[in-house]
Amino acid sequence: xxxxxxxxxxxxxxxxxxxxxxxxxxxxxxxxxxxxxxxxxxxxxxxxxxxxxxxxxxxxxxxxxxxxxxxxxxxxxxxxxxxxxxxxxxxxxxxxxxxxxxxxxxxxxxxxxxxxxxxxxxxxxxxxxxxxxxxxxxxxxxxxxxxxxxxxx
Amino acid sequence: xxxxxxxxxxxxxxxxxxxxxxxxxxxxxxxxxxxxxxxxxxxxxxxxxxxxxxxxxxxxxxxxxxxxxxxxxxxxxxxxxxxxxxxxxxxxxxxxxxxxxxxxxxxxxxxxxxxxxxxxxxxxxxxxxxxxxxxxxxxxxxxxxxxxxxxxxxxxxxxxxxxxxxxxxxxxxxxxxxxxxxxxxxxxxxxxxxxxxxxxxxxxxxxxxxxxxxxxxxxxxxxxxxxxxxxxxxxx
Numbered sequence: 235x236x237x238x239x240x241x242x243x244x245x246x247x248x249x250x251x252x253x254x255x256x257x258x259x260x261x262x263x264x265x266x267x268x269x270x271x272x273x274x275x276x277x278x279x280x281x282x283x284x285x286x287x288x289x290x291x292x293x294x295x296x297x298x299x300x301x302x303x304x305x306x307x308x309x310x311x312x313x314x315x316x317x318x319x320x321x322x323x324x325x326x327x328x329x330x331x332x333x334x335x336x337x338x339x340x341x342x343x344x345x346x347x348x349x350x351x352x353x354x355x356x357x358x359x360x361x362x363x364x365x366x367x368x369x370x371x372x373x374x375x376x377x378x379x380x381x382x383x384x385x386x387x
Numbered sequence: 388x389x390x391x392x393x394x395x396x397x398x399x400x401x402x403x404x405x406x407x408x409x410x411x412x413x414x415x416x417x418x419x420x421x422x423x424x425x426x427x428x429x430x431x432x433x434x435x436x437x438x439x440x441x442x443x444x445x446x447x448x449x450x451x452x453x454x455x456x457x458x459x460x461x462x463x464x465x466x467x468x469x470x471x472x473x474x475x476x477x478x479x480x481x482x483x484x485x486x487x488x489x490x491x492x493x494x495x496x497x498x499x500x501x502x503x504x505x506x507x508x509x510x511x512x513x514x515x516x517x518x519x520x521x522x523x524x525x526x527x528x529x530x531x532x533x534x535x536x537x538x539x540x541x542x543x544x545x546x547x548x549x550x551x552x553x554x555x556x557x558x559x560x561x562x563x564x565x566x567x568x569x570x571x572x573x574x575x576x577x578x579x580x581x582x583x584x585x586x587x588x589x590x591x592x593x594x595x596x597x598x599x600x601x602x603x604x605x606x607x608x609x610x611x612x613x614x615x616x617x618x619x620x621x622x623x
Contacts, residue, residue, distance in 0.1 A: 268421045270586055274552040278535050288425045289409075292416045297408035304404070313400035337537040339553045356557065381397050 242378040251305045251379065254371050258302035258318065264345035265295035275342030279328040297321070311379035315372050322372065326365045329357045424582075511588050512600045516612055519573060519602040523614070528571025528598075531591075533583040534606065542618035544575070544609060552576075552583035555590055563594065571598045578607035 240246055265272040273291035276282065282290060298321075301314040325343070332339070341355045343364075355361070416422040514522075522528050523544065530547035532539045536558075539549040548566070550558050566572070572591060576583040584601045591599055602609075610616065 266415065267419070269416070269419075269423050270421065270582075271552070271555075273423055274583055274586060278551075278553045288423050291423060292412040292425070293405075293409045294412075296412040296415070297405060300404060300408045300411070310400050310404065312397045313404060316397055316401045317404060335537070337535065339535060339551070342553075356554070381393070381400065 241374040247311075247374055247379050248308075250371050250375055251308060251311060254315075254318065254368070254375065255302040255305035257368070258298040258305075261344050262295040262298035262302065265291075265342070266299065269295065271340075272342055272345070275340045278337070278339035279332060279342075280337070281324070281328050281331075294321070305375065308380065309383055310381055311375055312381035315376035315379060319369060319372050319376055322365050322369050326362055326369075329362055329365070332357060333359070333362075511592065513603045514573065514600045516602070516604050516608045518600075519575070519604075519609070520612070520614060522571070522573055528573050528600075529566060530602075531572050531574045531587065532606075533574055533576040533587040534581075538577070538606075540618060542606075542610075542616050544606075545615050545617040547575075547617075550574075550587055550591075552586040555587060559590075559594070566596075568595045569597055571600070572596060573600050573602050575602040575605040575609070578605050579603050581605060 269288075269291045272295065273287050276291050276294075277284065277287045297317060301317050304314045305311055305318075329341070338356055338358075341357050341361050343355060343361060345355075413425070416425070519530075523530070530544045531550050532543045532547045533550060533552050534543075535551050536549050536554065539547070539551070543549070548562065550562055572588075574584045574588050574591075576587075584603070584605065588599050588601055
């Protein structure tokens with residue numbers, strides 16, 4: 235079986251929807267509940283003017299939650315995949331930029347790891363590789379997923 | 388053609404989802420007890436409302452130091468240039484001078500206490516530039532820099548410890564081993580609009596530190612008063 239056939243198969247897309255959806259729902263939860271720390275992390279990325287940081291800190295987690303839930307429900311999967319792909323690209327660029335400048339700070343990616351397991355997650359090569367891996371996971375959904383409200387029978 | 392239409396539709400739906408997320412986020416933030424202040428000015432007032440109790444004293448003392456700094460600068464053009472370089476290095480805009488902000492603060496109403504952290508900080512004493520300098524001169528307490536480590540290493544108040552809001556958990560491991568729970572901690576961040584002093588102060592209090600003060604004017608006031616600084620961007 236060719237790789238393109240594997241990626242475009244409905245089973246692959248469905249499995250990836252559930253994996254990516256669950257990951258982003260998990261990622262969003264701590265940020266939604268307590269956006270104070272997340273706003274400090276966003277400010278550290280130094281990609282936004284200070285006045286926009288609070289807006290992004292309260293909107294981005296909800297975007298992750300909505301996209302994650304809608305991916306699992308297969309509602310506008312392609313649009314949600316597009317949003318997540320853009321978000322991942324922006325974060326990857328921000329992380330790479332800060333690492334190159336020697337600025338190390340919390341990733342702000344999966345804060346539940348810190349809250350539940352005490353694992354502190356800082357930006358580094360591993361976070362870049364992980365984001366790139368997530369992009370690979372999102373890619374088949376973006377290109378081979380459906381983009382309807384609910385799939386008709 | 389159909390592909391382009393499909394891509395356009397996907398893009399438009401993405402925008403709609405983003406807007407929906409924005410609406411949900413803002414609404415939830417309004418009811419979330421740990422929500423954050425969206426409008427920046429409110430943080431500024433929050434930091435200075437308590438300090439307004441000292442009102443005129445703050446302004447007078449700050450002016451005294453500013454005047455003092457002018458005298459110094461008149462004696463040395465090089466010193467002036469150095470301060471300008473330091474200000475540029477720290478990305479400080481002259482408009483951020485907090486002397487006028489103190490007066491402006493009194494025109495606003497009390498800020499909404501929207502977070503646990505903010506509520507906690509109402510019990511943490513805010514101090515002025517003058518008081519911070521007194522503590523510095525006497526060598527009382529520890530200055531704690533709540534800005535990012537990157538900014539800290541560039542320039543900071545001499546002897547200050549780095550405990551950034553975004554890497555608090557990592558840095559606290561070392562911090563707790565060296566600083567006693569009853570030690571005087573003077574926390575500062577970039578300026579009066581910066582919320583990170585509040586975040587760090589609240590976390591430290593949660594860990595049992597009892598003697599915490601926030602130098603609300605922070606790094607901007609300190610630098611503009613031309614007080615001593617330390618870091619790899621200090622030019623001789």
